[in-house]
Amino acid sequence: MERRQVNGFVLGVAVLLGIVWSRDAGASVTRADSLYWASVAQVGAASSSERIKRFEDVLNADRGYAPAHYELAKLYLSLNTPEDRQRAERAIREAIRLAPDDVDYQLLLGDVMWAQGFRHNAAQHYERVLQNHPEGTRAAYWIGLRAFKEFMKYIEMINPETTKGPGGSTTMIVHMTEFGERERDKAVEHLTKSVEVDPSFADAYYPLGLIYFEDKQPKGLIRVAERLLKHDPDSKDALMFCGLGYQALGNYRKAYDLYVRALAQMHPDERGVMESIAYIASEGVQREIGGVAGGEDGMDSASVWRDALGIERFWRRQDPLYLTPYNERRIDHYGRVAYANLSFSRPSEGIEGWRTDKGMAYIRFGRYLRRTVIRPSIDKEDLDQEVTVRPHTEAWMYEGFRVMFRNWDGLDHWAFDPKTSRNYVRSLPPRHVDPFGRQKYTMPHLVVAFQEEDAVRLEVSYAIPETRVKRSEPEGFIYVDEGVFLFDENWDEVCRKQDTTYELEEAGADRVRRCYLLSHRSLTIDPGQYQLAVEVGDKRGGSIGTFQEQRALSFPDTALAVSDLLLASQIAPANPFPESRQDLTVVPNPLRSFTRSEPVFIYLEVYNLARDAFGRTGYDISYRLGRPKQDEVDPALFAALDLPEASAYMEIETAPEGTDTALPYRVRYVLPERNRILPEDGGAGRSGMETETAVTARYEGDREDDFTYLQIDIRHVPAGVHKLTVTARDVHTGQAAERNILFRVIE
Numbered sequence: 001m002e003r004r005q006v007n008g009f010v011l012g013v014a015v016l017l018g019i020v021w022s023r024d025a026g027a028s029v030t031r032a033d034s035l036y037w038a039s040v041a042q043v044g045a046a047s048s049s050e051r052i053k054r055f056e057d058v059l060n061a062d063r064g065y066a067p068a069h070y071e072l073a074k075l076y077l078s079l080n081t082p083e084d085r086q087r088a089e090r091a092i093r094e095a096i097r098l099a100p101d102d103v104d105y106q107l108l109l110g111d112v113m114w115a116q117g118f119r120h121n122a123a124q125h126y127e128r129v130l131q132n133h134p135e136g137t138r139a140a141y142w143i144g145l146r147a148f149k150e151f152m153k154y155i156e157m158i159n160p161e162t163t164k165g166p167g168g169s170t171t172m173i174v175h176m177t178e179f180g181e182r183e184r185d186k187a188v189e190h191l192t193k194s195v196e197v198d199p200s201f202a203d204a205y206y207p208l209g210l211i212y213f214e215d216k217q218p219k220g221l222i223r224v225a226e227r228l229l230k231h232d233p234d235s236k237d238a239l240m241f242c243g244l245g246y247q248a249l250g251n252y253r254k255a256y257d258l259y260v261r262a263l264a265q266m267h268p269d270e271r272g273v274m275e276s277i278a279y280i281a282s283e284g285v286q287r288e289i290g291g292v293a294g295g296e297d298g299m300d301s302a303s304v305w306r307d308a309l310g311i312e313r314f315w316r317r318q319d320p321l322y323l324t325p326y327n328e329r330r331i332d333h334y335g336r337v338a339y340a341n342l343s344f345s346r347p348s349e350g351i352e353g354w355r356t357d358k359g360m361a362y363i364r365f366g367r368y369l370r371r372t373v374i375r376p377s378i379d380k381e382d383l384d385q386e387v388t389v390r391p392h393t394e395a396w397m398y399e400g401f402r403v404m405f406r407n408w409d410g411l412d413h414w415a416f417d418p419k420t421s422r423n424y425v426r427s428l429p430p431r432h433v434d435p436f437g438r439q440k441y442t443m444p445h446l447v448v449a450f451q452e453e454d455a456v457r458l459e460v461s462y463a464i465p466e467t468r469v470k471r472s473e474p475e476g477f478i479y480v481d482e483g484v485f486l487f488d489e490n491w492d493e494v495c496r497k498q499d500t501t502y503e504l505e506e507a508g509a510d511r512v513r514r515c516y517l518l519s520h521r522s523l524t525i526d527p528g529q530y531q532l533a534v535e536v537g538d539k540r541g542g543s544i545g546t547f548q549e550q551r552a553l554s555f556p557d558t559a560l561a562v563s564d565l566l567l568a569s570q571i572a573p574a575n576p577f578p579e580s581r582q583d584l585t586v587v588p589n590p591l592r593s594f595t596r597s598e599p600v601f602i603y604l605e606v607y608n609l610a611r612d613a614f615g616r617t618g619y620d621i622s623y624r625l626g627r628p629k630q631d632e633v634d635p636a637l638f639a640a641l642d643l644p645e646a647s648a649y650m651e652i653e654t655a656p657e658g659t660d661t662a663l664p665y666r667v668r669y670v671l672p673e674r675n676r677i678l679p680e681d682g683g684a685g686r687s688g689m690e691t692e693t694a695v696t697a698r699y700e701g702d703r704e705d706d707f708t709y710l711q712i713d714i715r716h717v718p719a720g721v722h723k724l725t726v727t728a729r730d731v732h733t734g735q736a737a738e739r740n741i742l743f744r745v746i747e
Helices: 031-040 048-061 066-079 082-098 103-115 119-132 138-154 177-197 202-214 218-231 236-249 252-265 268-275 283-288 308-318 328-344 357-365 422-427
Strands: 157-165 168-175 370-374 377-379 388-390 392-398 401-407 440-442 445-452 455-465 480-488 493-501 516-525 528-538 544-553 566-573 584-588 593-595 600-607 617-626 668-670 689-691 694-701 706-713 720-730 736-746
Touching: 031 048, 031 066, 048 066, 066 082, 066 103, 082 103, 103 119, 103 138, 119 138, 138 177, 138 202, 157 177, 177 202, 202 218, 202 236, 202 328, 218 236, 236 252, 236 328, 252 328, 268 328, 308 328, 328 357, 357 392, 357 401, 357 422, 445 544, 445 566, 445 600, 455 480, 455 528, 455 544, 480 516, 493 516, 516 528, 516 584, 584 600, 600 617, 600 720, 600 736, 617 706, 694 706
Parallel strands: 157 370, 440 544, 593 736
Antiparallel strands: 157 168, 370 392, 377 388, 392 401, 445 455, 455 516, 480 493, 480 528, 528 544, 566 584, 566 600, 600 706, 617 694, 617 720, 668 689, 668 706, 720 736
8 A cells, every 4th residue: 555645835735636546566457446546546636426426336336445445534534514424434444344454544533533523433443443553653743733723723723702780781701822832732742753763754754843833842843844854855845844943033134045945946836836926915016017817816836927027126115125136125025925825725635725715815914923722512591582693713923904714624724814815904904013123223324316417426424313323442442334225217236335344433422413423325327216225234343334325316408407416514625726626525414403502514516507608607596595395395305313312402483484594694604715605686795604594696607517515504593403405507508407415403
């Protein structure tokens, strides 16, 4: 007698596909043999009724063909009606009469008893089988598997017991945890015995490992999986199982390596299921990247994605940490699909776990925060009242919502509760818990774009709080990984600058900026639409600073244009008449905050100036300080962390709708020597300082592209957020371009 065994990680646990059985090993193939194997070949391809008819044809050819009785018993059991359970019992008892020593037949009889509700009798029957076959593995496995299922059912089950008294009805909640723990211990005992007797018996490893997983003991799961890998190092199921353990432990590097090895061993159809994003991507995204063929859920094992590159782009935008060489969100998805297939599959029916309602919910939302199981019950207070049947229900609780399931038959045929339809589940956004959420913080930052011939120069500066990095002792060095990652509008990677920094300078000497470390990066890229991500990971403390910006980076070819405004805490020229950006020392201020005792510096560039008949260019620049409007202020820009003094608070005073944004105070502007002031009557002005809310400077020369900078004295500016507007006007064409920036003044 031979049993075909299929390891159960991706396709389920322990599917018995067929039994070779004959009265005489040397007998020739009979008509019943031919009919039987033709029927076995229809597993998963024909309906239950068609397969029942085929096996009945086998018995018409030979009533003593025990395997046909056995297969019929399994089919009747899967139909799960009272009549079919009785048919299943008659069929398996006939198979046992013909082959009383067959362990599989004896075990199926226990399953039938279990399904009929005689669970105590079934448990005793399993024990007898084990006593009669102590050298075997399958009896211990089935006892352990049944105990594992009982553990999963009882460990978080409650039983509402309602009693009626003189004062009315009272409901008491009885927790069934003790029953679950008892079944857990029993399952561990028998499953461990099964693998000890036959270490190569893979089926027993999976429920044993799952017990550790459900019991929040990932190291135990890893031990079980690694023991299995010793016997089959290339088993895709064992590799996925081991990866799930390391993922639960938070070791994403090891989990990623194991998942990659497992995917390499998979058939393309299986890999298609693992890679499918049908349960987590919106319909619009799926259409955008090509969609799938086959299966109403888009995860059929025969599905083929028409745009593999689109899937890669999808995962790229989901990546929670670009500093690592792997995608933790994708790893989490692999683990969800693997767990769903292992835990929710119904092998006897050929149904993989991802196809079930529970599988769909688990892949979309991940591990629940809390699970509650309510046992089925029948309520009937007296003979004259109707019987109320409460089904077996299960609730998965998440942040702000829950998913409900019902089971009417007790055989793992779980489905969404009527209040939790598939459409409702699809309407909820996919859920992913960032594994680095507690380590992350948003860094104050400044991203400024400049034109550089036909390209764009992107200057990125950001401030790292001193409190977020851990210095070495006694040297005082920091040790951080810094990465600047740029993607185009399709999420194809354009640029990756990643290195390790051992020392950074303070962002400034004032009481706010001295609590931050300043870092600066410069990129030269083609014009286009980009997604920028910057990450800083502290090697010693584990904190992760991050921010992302989506920007359209381009400048017109011929019309007057102005760069972004670079806000700085210091601009120092090498000489009174600097010729280029390289002649300036600029210290960016990504905190966008200034005390009254220090000046505000602004750097900008002007492009595409027109020449007159003599080849000369000229432009006016107006600077105007005012209050921002409500919709112009993003408080996140000024959410500086760990301010050292209570007086350094954030105050945003905005201009009411329809009112002038001019401020009722005077500001002193310090202009570079290369510019001069135009008085209000348009005549010749003088160089130097002015104390006006708005001021205009003129430059005349021979440059089509030029730069300038400004110093603002804010000693008399009130605390709060202010908007500086810069307007450039070409004196030859009249064209104008405008930019503005917000900054904060603190006490």
